[in-house]
Amino acid sequence: GNSVTQMEGPVTLSEEAFLTINCTYTATGYPSLFWYVQYPGEGLQLLLKATKADDKGSNKGFEATYRKETTSFHLEKGSVQVSDSAVYFCALTQVSGGYNKLIFGAGTRLAVHP
């Protein structure tokens, strides 16, 4: 079945450091890929998405490229801030089937220190 695997956290960085959170997926067909972020006590917010191979999603300095050949969608940011501290979830949906079921990775907690 479809699944998403993320690197385990927590990831602890100093402010202005470079961030990479690895995400790989297993899916039939051509899924859409997403990164969601969850701040403490909040629901999920869409950070970025990519709907086909080689698409690059970007938002708020975060980027991720849909790599079909390596079935990956790694999240990167060049310079993190304390306000980026949150839990990040990689997710996919299937285009076929006509439904919006999201399959999430386990989440990666990021802690950024001043």
Next chain:
Amino acid sequence: KAGVTQTPRYLIKTRGQQVTLSCSPISGHRSVSWYQQTPGQGLQFLFEYFSETQRNKGNFPGRFSGRQFSNSRSEMNVSTLELGDSALYLCASSRTITGNTEAFFGQGTRLTVV
């Protein structure tokens, strides 16, 4: 534009009781999905409704049920509560049911079963 509204935000129930959670989607959105988030199992899909019809269901026992009204508002019900049902329940709304449509999440209802 108002976001996804979930009520109540917090609930404490006793084992064996039942509970109803409510979700009001973004205006114009016709798809509502529900997810359960626990530290052990992460984010798991419960079910999706579109135009008052359940389109997809996750792997949860029959104690978990839901419905959608003509105004797209949705409720989920859990009967005969168990301690393991303690979780954050998240509702997401989408404009359509295609797999690459962005899902907007509410802040969730935190259910504690004692």
